Amino acid sequence: MLGSIAVLSTLLCSSPPAERPPNVILVLADDLGWNEVGAYGQRKIRTPNMDRLAREGMRFTDHYSGSTVCAPSRCVLMTGKHTGHAVVRANWENGGWGETEPEGQYPLPDDEVTIAEVFKRAGYATGCYGKWGLGGPETEGHPNQQGFDEFVGYLCQRRAHNFYPTHLWRNEDKLELGNPYHTGHEKIAEPLESEQAYLDRWSKGTYACDVMRDAAVQFIHDHADEPFFIYYPSLIPHVAIQVPNEETEAYPREWDPEPYLGQKGYIPHGRPNAAYAGMITRLDREIGQLMAALEEEGIADDTIVIVTSDNGTTWAGGVDAAFFDSTGPWRGLKGSLYEGGIRVPMIARWPGRIPAGTVSDVPSSFQDHLPTLCAAAGLDAPDGHDGRNLLPVLSGGAESVDREHLYWEYVNKQAVRKGRWKALRLRLKQGDDTIVLYDLESDPGETTDVAAANPDIVADMRRIMDAEHVPSEVFPLPTIDTPVEVTDEE
Numbered sequence: 367m368l369g370s371i372a373v374l375s376t377l378l379c380s381s382p383p384a385e386r387p388p389n390v391i392l393v394l395a396d397d398l399g400w401n402e403v404g405a406y407g408q409r410k411i412r413t414p415n416m417d418r419l420a421r422e423g424m425r426f427t428d429h430y431s432g433s434t435v436c437a438p439s440r441c442v443l444m445t446g447k448h449t450g451h452a453v454v455r456a457n458w459e460n461g462g463w464g465e466t467e468p469e470g471q472y473p474l475p476d477d478e479v480t481i482a483e484v485f486k487r488a489g490y491a492t493g494c495y496g497k498w499g500l501g502g503p504e505t506e507g508h509p510n511q512q513g514f515d516e517f518v519g520y521l522c523q524r525r526a527h528n529f530y531p532t533h534l535w536r537n538e539d540k541l542e543l544g545n546p547y548h549t550g551h552e553k554i555a556e557p558l559e560s561e562q563a564y565l566d567r568w569s570k571g572t573y574a575c576d577v578m579r580d581a582a583v584q585f586i587h588d589h590a591d592e593p594f595f596i597y598y599p600s601l602i603p604h605v606a607i608q609v610p611n612e613e614t615e616a617y618p619r620e621w622d623p624e625p626y627l628g629q630k631g632y633i634p635h636g637r638p639n640a641a642y643a644g645m646i647t648r649l650d651r652e653i654g655q656l657m658a659a660l661e662e663e664g665i666a667d668d669t670i671v672i673v674t675s676d677n678g679t680t681w682a683g684g685v686d687a688a689f690f691d692s693t694g695p696w697r698g699l700k701g702s703l704y705e706g707g708i709r710v711p712m713i714a715r716w717p718g719r720i721p722a723g724t725v726s727d728v729p730s731s732f733q734d735h736l737p738t739l740c741a742a743a744g745l746d747a748p749d750g751h752d753g754r755n756l757l758p759v760l761s762g763g764a765e766s767v768d769r770e771h772l773y774w775e776y777v778n779k780q781a782v783r784k785g786r787w788k789a790l791r792l793r794l795k796q797g798d799d800t801i802v803l804y805d806l807e808s809d810p811g812e813t814t815d816v817a818a819a820n821p822d823i824v825a826d827m828r829r830i831m832d833a834e835h836v837p838s839e840v841f842p843l844p845t846i847d848t849p850v851e852v853t854d855e856e
Contacts, residue, residue: 386592386593386668387488387490387593387743387744388593388668388669388670388716388742388743389593389594389595389596389660389665389668389669389670390485390594390595390596390669390670390672390739390742390743391596391598391656391660391669391670391671391672392443392595392596392597392598392672392735392739393598393600393653393656393671393672393673393674394440394443394496394597394598394599394600394674394675394676395600395602395603395649395673395674395675395676395711396436396497396526396599396600396601396602396603396604396675396676397603397604397605397675397676397677397678397679397680397700398602398603398646398649398675398679398710398711399675399678399679399687399690399692399693399694399706399710400678400692400693400694400696400706400709400710400711401690401691401692401693401694402603402646402679402690402692402711403416403417403420403711403713404416404417405417405419405420405421405425405711405713406425406694406711407691407694408690408691409691410617410643410689410690411643411646411647411690412616412643412647412650413646413647413650414650414654415650415651415653415654415657416650416653416673416711416713419653419657419671419673419713419715420713420723421722421723422715422717422722422723423671423713423714423715423716423720423722423724424713424714424715424720424721424724424725424726424760424762425711425712425713425724425725425726426711426712426713426714426725426726426727426728426730427725427726427727428709428726428727428728428729428730429674429709429710429711429712429729429730429731430708430709430710430729430730430731430732430772430774430783431674431675431676431677431678431708431709431710431731431732432448432449432452432676432731432732432733432774433449433455433456433676433677433708433774433776434677434678434700434701434702434703434707434708434774434776435456435457435676435677435700435701435776436457436497436499436523436604436676436677437454437456437457437458437471437472437499437500437523438452438454438455438456438457438776439676439677439732440454440498440499440500440599440676441453441454441455441474441500442731442732442733443481443676443732443735443736444474444478444480444481444482444500444512444736445474445478445479445480445481445736445751446481446733446734446735446736446737446747446748446751446752446753447733447750447751447752448731448733448752448772448773448774448834449773449774449775449776450773450774450775450834450835450836451750451752451834451836453472453474453475453478453838453840454471454472454474454500454841455775455776455777455838455840455841456776456777456841457471457523458471458472458840458841459471459524460472460502460522461522461524462524463524463549463551464549465532465547468502469502469503469521469522469524469525470501470502470503470505470507470521470522471499471500471501471502471522471523472500472501472507472840473500473501473502473505473506473507473508474500474501474506474507474512475506475507476506476511478512479748480512480513481513481595481597481735481736481739481740482494482509482512482513482514482595482597483512483513484513484736484740484745484747484748485513485593485595485739485743485745486513486514486515486595488743488745489592489593490592490593490594490595490743491515491585491588491589491592491593491594491595492513492514492515492516492594492595492596492597493514493515493516493517493518493581493582493585493589493594493595493596493597494509494514494516494517494518494519494596494597494598494599495517495518495519495578495579495581495582495585495596495597495598495599496519496520496578496597496598496599496600496601497519497520497523497526497599497600497601497604498517498519498520498521498522498599499520499521499522499523499526499599500512501521502521502522503521503535503538504538508521508538509521510537510538514597516536516537516581516585517535517536517537518534518535518536518537518541518577518578518581518582519534519535519574519578519599520534520535520574520601521535524550525550526601526604527549527550527551527604527605527606527632528548528549528550528606528608528633529569529573529574529575529601529606529608529609530543530545530546530548530568530569530570530571530572530573530574530608531543531545531547531574532544532545532546532547534574534577534578536581541577543571543572543574543577544571544572545570545571545572546571548568548633550606550632550633551606551628551631551632551633552568552628552633552634553627553628553629553633553634554627554628554634555627556627557624557625557627557636558625558634558636560636561625561636561637562636563636564625564634564635564636565611565636568606568608568633568634568635569608569609569610569611569635573608573609573610574601575600575601575602575648575649575652578598578600579652579655579656582596582598582656583655583656583659586656586659586660586663587659587662587663590663590664590665593743596656598656599676600649600652602645602646602648602649602652603642603645603646603649603685604680605631605632605680605682605683605684605685606632606633606635606683607626607632607633607635607638607641607642607645607683607684607685608633608635608641608645609641609644609645609648610648612644613641613643613644613645613647613648614637614640614641614644615640615644616640616644616647617637617639617640617643617644618640619637619640621637621639621640621643621689622636622637622638622639622640625637625638626638626683626684628684630681630682630683630684631682631683632682632683632684633683634684635684638684638685638686639686639689639690642684642685642686642690643690653673656671657671666717667717667718669716670714670715670716670719670739670742671714671715671716672712672713672714672715672735673711673712673713674710674711674712674713674732675710675711676710677700677707677708677710678692678693678696678698678699678700678702678706678707678708678709678710679692679693679699679700679706680699680700681699681700681701682700687699693705693706693709695810695811696709696810696811696812697811697812697813698812703774703776703779703780703781703790703792704790704812705788705806705810705812708774708781712730714760716742716760719742719760719761720760720761720762721761721762724762726759726760726765728756728759728764728765728766728767729769729772729783730754730756730759730767731753731772733751733752733753734753734754734755734756734767735753736748736751736753737751737753737754737755738753738754738755738756738757738760741755741757742757754767754768754769755767770784770830771783771784771830772784773830773831773834775835775843777795777841777843778793778794778795778843778844779791779792779794780794780831780835780843780846782827782830782831782834783806784826784827784830786805786806786807787803787804787805787806787820787823787827788803788804788805788806788812789801789802789803789804789817789823789824789827789828789830789831790802790804791831794843794844794845794846794850795844795845795850796850797844797845797849797850797851798845799845799846801817801824801827801828801831802815802817803815803816803817803820803823803824803827804816
């Protein structure tokens with residue numbers, strides 16, 4: 367404790383002109399596509415608060431998530447290690463869909479240092495409100511064991527497929543909500559008799575996002591007189607499509623000539639497009655409520671606010687990505703290492719430090735948040751991370767960072783971006799380590815493989831893929847780490 371006080375005292379005395387180190391709010395949307403925010407070009411879904419943050423801060427055009435699905439992306443964000451080095455590299459489940467099944471995903475080990483632990487050790491109050499996905503109850507991956515003073519939300523990603531759960535968690539205790547149990551995965555053969563019937567069956571009771579938002583707002587008020595770090599990993603807009611009907615009603619009924627019956631997983635909804643848009647607007651409203659709490663306390667200008675997403679738009683659960691042009695010019699959706707699966711929105715606001723209304727095309731990724739936020743707070747980042755400090759970019763004083771490339775791996779795929787070039791291995795499961803190559807400058811939609819015409823670039827990309835991948839016993843890459851039995855069948 368004395369060491370933390372000393373560190374905090376030093377920060378308070380060495381961070382002119384601020385009287386104290388900055389607060390941080392890191393908002394992580396869930397499956398929010400690059401083009402699903404007005405500031406990025408969305409024309410159907412209203413996001414006034416995120417658009418305001420972009421006007422008052424910096425918008426990144428070439429920001430990438432840590433992975434293309436939930437848990438590994440969050441692991442990269444928390445530890446600053448890309449998926450070739452991270453402990454969690456894919457979704458791993460501790461149980462099934464039954465009400466009494468164990469909760470949680472692969473637990474983050476105790477010896478991993480998270481961004482929350484860095485801030486907590488420096489004297490910050492730390493809170494996490496939303497979906498965790500890096501360790502269930504009574505594991506070393508629990509958020510209270512990973513640097514968070516307070517946690518309110520879902521420990522388990524599977525449980526988060528239902529926005530009206532029986533319970534959430536407040537630290538290590540269940541927070542009972544009184545809702546009936548649903549798996550979040552049900553389907554029907556025929557449409558129900560009315561729109562209200564869908565709501566009565568699947569969207570009734572206490573909306574979990576409201577509970578988590580209220581806890582985060584209260585945390586701001588409780589800790590307004592001291593530096594704090596809030597991680598806000600919202601469920602929205604991950605399916606199932608569920609939102610209070612006031613949000614759905616704000617969008618046109620003609621958007622939904624047919625209901626969604628659950629054909630692509632999750633649960634049915636009478637007006638899926640309107641409700642999906644309403645979910646994103648609900649998230650935007652939550653961000654506005656966090657900002658309002660900062661303003662009420664007079665600390666909005668002393669707080670770094672970052673909004674980003676854990677991966678691209680989903681293909682499942684009744685979401686119509688084509689209808690909303692969710693990923694803009696990029697190919698692919700969630701689960702893919704094409705641009706649409708990993709290029710995500712990122713907006714940063716810090717008045718007086720980040721110039722208002724600015725845009726950066728510097729390639730960046732989730733591993734950069736840890737060293738960047740540590741630098742902003744005057745803290746040393748832990749050893750072993752793969753990120754770069756983006757603070758010179760955010761301040762408007764730099765147009766690049768000292769980095770050769772970005773790297774991802776997921777289940778049976780690898781990807782590298784180096785400047786204008788994007789390389790992918792997509793057939794490792796078939797025993798094929800062939801590399802395809804795209805020129806993002808002339809072909810942003812990744813439509814034409816130019817590997818044959820650029821053998822030197824391909825060789826360099828192969829070098830990077832081999833160098834950045836450290837084998838994992840829990841999450842091995844087929845062909846690369848384990849032999850694959852090749853058959854004539856695909």
